[in-house]
Amino acid sequence: MSESNTGDGTTENSAVRRPADWEADRLRDLASEFGTPLYVVDPDRVRQNCERLLGAFPDATVDYAVKANTARTVLETVEDAGLGAECASAGEVRRALDAGFAPEEVRYTAVNPPAADLDAVVEWWREGADLTVTVGARTTLDALAERGYDGRLCVRVNPEVGAGHHAKVTTGDAPQFGVPFDDATDAASAASEVGEFVGLHAHVGSGVSGDDLSAHEVLVGRMAMLADELDESPEFVSVGGGFGVPYRREDPPLDLDAVADATRAAFDCDARLVVEPGRYVVADAGILLTEVTAVKETAETTVVGVDAGMTTLLRPALYDAYHEVRSLSASIDDRVPTSCLVAGPVCETADVLGEERVLPEPKRGDLLSVGTTGAYGYEMASTYNSRPRPAVVTLDGETVARRETLADLTRLEGGEQS
Numbered sequence: 001m002s003e004s005n006t007g008d009g010t011t012e013n014s015a016v017r018r019p020a021d022w023e024a025d026r027l028r029d030l031a032s033e034f035g036t037p038l039y040v041v042d043p044d045r046v047r048q049n050c051e052r053l054l055g056a057f058p059d060a061t062v063d064y065a066v067k068a069n070t071a072r073t074v075l076e077t078v079e080d081a082g083l084g085a086e087c088a089s090a091g092e093v094r095r096a097l098d099a100g101f102a103p104e105e106v107r108y109t110a111v112n113p114p115a116a117d118l119d120a121v122v123e124w125w126r127e128g129a130d131l132t133v134t135v136g137a138r139t140t141l142d143a144l145a146e147r148g149y150d151g152r153l154c155v156r157v158n159p160e161v162g163a164g165h166h167a168k169v170t171t172g173d174a175p176q177f178g179v180p181f182d183d184a185t186d187a188a189s190a191a192s193e194v195g196e197f198v199g200l201h202a203h204v205g206s207g208v209s210g211d212d213l214s215a216h217e218v219l220v221g222r223m224a225m226l227a228d229e230l231d232e233s234p235e236f237v238s239v240g241g242g243f244g245v246p247y248r249r250e251d252p253p254l255d256l257d258a259v260a261d262a263t264r265a266a267f268d269c270d271a272r273l274v275v276e277p278g279r280y281v282v283a284d285a286g287i288l289l290t291e292v293t294a295v296k297e298t299a300e301t302t303v304v305g306v307d308a309g310m311t312t313l314l315r316p317a318l319y320d321a322y323h324e325v326r327s328l329s330a331s332i333d334d335r336v337p338t339s340c341l342v343a344g345p346v347c348e349t350a351d352v353l354g355e356e357r358v359l360p361e362p363k364r365g366d367l368l369s370v371g372t373t374g375a376y377g378y379e380m381a382s383t384y385n386s387r388p389r390p391a392v393v394t395l396d397g398e399t400v401a402r403r404e405t406l407a408d409l410t411r412l413e414g415g416e417q418s
């Protein structure tokens, strides 16, 4: 396991790896070998995060929310560490199975599932994959029954309480997720008529900070009460994920033991507890490298143009999310500290990775890092503006995903529909 050389003197499996803790020489070498924009992922750090979660929740099942980062090396590391997999689509189920997760440890959360997803998952189930399907609407039970599915079923419940780092990821009170709370008991009975009813599920939202655990606690209490009220206790109750991570230098790390204590205190029922964090597992195991391509003084600020943008890392444009930007080419002591607007190459005003960021006076060709990008970074990349998606490598220099080429951009055009 790699030692993390944290700026504040803590080492090894510390609760957070800050952008400054990545070895700058190594990142510079990777950028010169593979080019930019480049995502770097550190599987050792993924493993540390898994171990910390398992340590905090020794009596629970910890599922990894695969959507945060589906890289094969990440999935294999998480599986090897002993976590299960929470999947949001047939594609994620396929990736989880291919990476070695036992089907019994795969829980597929079907949100308004496309017919093709259900067709695929039911086919894999028929071939012997004894996974669990979590439904959030009675009509999804109907769709499964029509396909002859009578396997393991979990009912997702709308807990009527939400939280998250942004309104767009506050899930628990959004009507599209889960059966209405008042309908949960009947939906559980309906599930038993279709297949084997094994669990209840709810999720509060994503990026919940330690200061704001009250919604999570309410959710856990409500779900435990619901499980207790059923004629027969379900095998498990998943209370979702959402554990936040620090993005700003001054943010404290999440006190995972406090989260676990609060969860256990509110979880007064006989079922097995399941938690399903995504971000916590991978966020600080990833960093994005980008090159300065243009520098411009304006009346308002110094504009630093870089080769990564909203098509590389969507979170700032979509959620006004903050990611620390650092120079790997100069220190603040060597060049004049300069307040900068860091902007990408996409023709959208939203294509800004950071505003009012103080960098050593930027120069064309400088290498910058954009921190804490292991979760929902590459996963949300797109080819808008015909920008090929970036490459992804491990800290050891293994290719995780090759850089897309201009030829890749048109490879789906023409030909027959399958």
Ligand SMILES: Cc1ncc(COP(=O)(O)O)c(C=O)c1O
Residues within 6 Å of the ligand: 065, 068, 086, 109, 169, 171, 203, 205, 206, 207, 208, 240, 241, 242, 243, 276, 277, 278, 279, 280
């Ligand atoms: C159902 C479900 N479970 C788990 C997660 C994981 O969330 P996070 O990455 O914030 O832990 C999500 C995403 O918000 C989700 O929708």
Ligand SMILES: N[C@@H](CCCC[NH3+])C(=O)O
Residues within 6 Å of the ligand: 169, 171, 206, 207, 315, 319, 375, 376
């Ligand atoms: N994509 C979100 C998290 C969403 C989770 C999906 N339920 C983010 O980057 O913060």
